[in-house]
Amino acid sequence: MTEYVAKCWADEADTITASVQGESVELAASSNGLHRMEAYLKSAKTREFARGLLALADEIDGGKATEPVKVGDTVRVLHDSANGASVRRGDTFVVRHVNDHEVQVDGNGVRGRWYLSLTNVEKVDAAPQPVKVGDRVTIVRGENTSSNGKTGIVDEIDDAESRVPYRIVDEMGDYVAWAAEVRKVDAPADELVFDASRVVVAPERVALLEEARKQSRPSASTEDVLAVARFLAGEQ
Secondary structure, eight states, X not given: OOEEEEEOSSOTTOEEEEEEETTEEEEEEEETTEEEEEEEEOHHHHHHHHHHHHHHHHHHHTTOOOOOOOTTOEEXXXXXXXXXXXXXXXXXXXXXXXXXXXXXXXXXXXXXXXXXXXXXXXXXXXXXXXXXTTOEEEEEEESSGGGTTOEEEEEEEXXXXXXXXXXXXXXXSOEEEEEEEEEEBOOOTTSOOOOGGGOOOOHHHHHXXXXXXXXXXXXXXXXXXXXXXXXXXXXX
């Protein structure tokens, strides 16, 4: 007897099985391996239901045929903090393992991996562009492991230093680390690009920011410094 089994992407133990039973098509639902219910459709209703499923799938991806993701492919993250991982939209990773519903990529998660649902990533077909000064990157392998996973801007590339050629700074220009390997972070097209040269900042606000930098600990993030600046300005 021919059967078609659809497995839930979130839990493969939850399934819907389609098979022929007499003059009808049986749709049987199971959860955690236990049979829950069944429904029976005549052939005409089965075709109508199947067309409806295709229409729903087209609403998701426009009906485009996509190549399956495989080990070695590069994928781009579609959402900030996808699946609870410390990732941002636009981050790219090389796939280390893949199954029917998720990919595993290098990260700081369980066993040194992040587990991302296929719905939270897209395959990147184009060859990645080389990293250059000014690019926003995530440190994959820093001179010290404490810097791994931090995000910053490439301030310098020392071609003579093959071990750790990338000098990374934060958004304020403060030194973060030297890195052996970095991952370029793509800026989503719908994000606004900040052009500091076109912004006029009142001197008193610059003074507040400088004072906030002095008052903050050396490892403080940009958000922490801005919070101190807002406090000094009486906004908090």
